[in-house]
Amino acid sequence: MSIDVAEITNALDKCDSSSLTGHDIETEAGTAFIAGYRCETGQGSDDAAAEWYRRAAEANFPPAQVNLGWMHANGKGVELDLQLAYMWFYISFEHQVPEKKRYEGKTNCETMEQKKLLTSDEIEEAQSMAEECLEQNYRADGL
Numbered sequence: 001m002s003i004d005v006a007e008i009t010n011a012l013d014k015c016d017s018s019s020l021t022g023h024d025i026e027t028e029a030g031t032a033f034i035a036g037y038r039c040e041t042g043q044g045s046d047d048a049a050a051e052w053y054r055r056a057a058e059a060n061f062p063p064a065q066v067n068l069g070w071m072h073a074n075g076k077g078v079e080l081d082l083q084l085a086y087m088w089f090y091i092s093f094e095h096q097v098p099e100k101k102r103y104e105g106k107t108n109c110e111t112m113e114q115k116k117l118l119t120s121d122e123i124e125e126a127q128s129m130a131e132e133c134l135e136q137n138y139r140a141d142g143l
Contacts, residue, residue, distance in 0.1 A: 029059035036064065046077030057088060058138035065092035066105050073108075082117050086126040091133065 036052030039045060050071050056064030069088030072081045089112070092105030112118060118126065 027059075027061075029056040029061035029064065032056040032059070033061050033064045033067075036067065040067070040071075040077075046071070048077070050077030057091075060138070062092045062105070065089075066108070069105070069108060073112075082112065083122055083126040083129065086112055086118060086123060087130045087133065090127055090130045094130065 032052045033056040035044075036049045036056060039049035039052060050068065053064045053068040053071065057068045065088045069085045069092065071077050071085075072079075072088065073085035074080070078084075086109060089105040089108040093109065094105075113123065
């Protein structure tokens with residue numbers, strides 16, 4: 001994955017980084033996350049936000065994984081796809097260390113399960129998609 005850091009470096013001074021405590025925003029993934037955040041909060045389109053979040057999520061940046069899951073869950077900037085939403089939430093809590101986003105990802109999965117937004121087969125498939133995604137270094141089909 002190649003992100004043009006120079007293209008979005010100016011995002012650092014306009015983003016409320018309090019939600020990024022414990023995450024290294026000085027990385028390409030962190031910078032991509034901030035670009036997604038800026039797009040999502042009115043300085044760009046939802047489509048652009050989803051793309052930046054996807055880049056950061058594929059670079060194993062937990063806040064982006066949660067936000068990309070949320071975008072899929074709401075059809076914001078991407079097609080509504082509850083299985084992909086669940087997959088990104090699952091990746092963020094099942095395979096990450098930062099506690100805040102880990103908790104958010106887990107809570108989002110549990111909420112989807114409790115509201116029966118997916119069948120048990122769909123949940124199992126989403127979890128398999130997450131494992132495949134990780135095994136293929138975030139390059140699973142359909143992402």
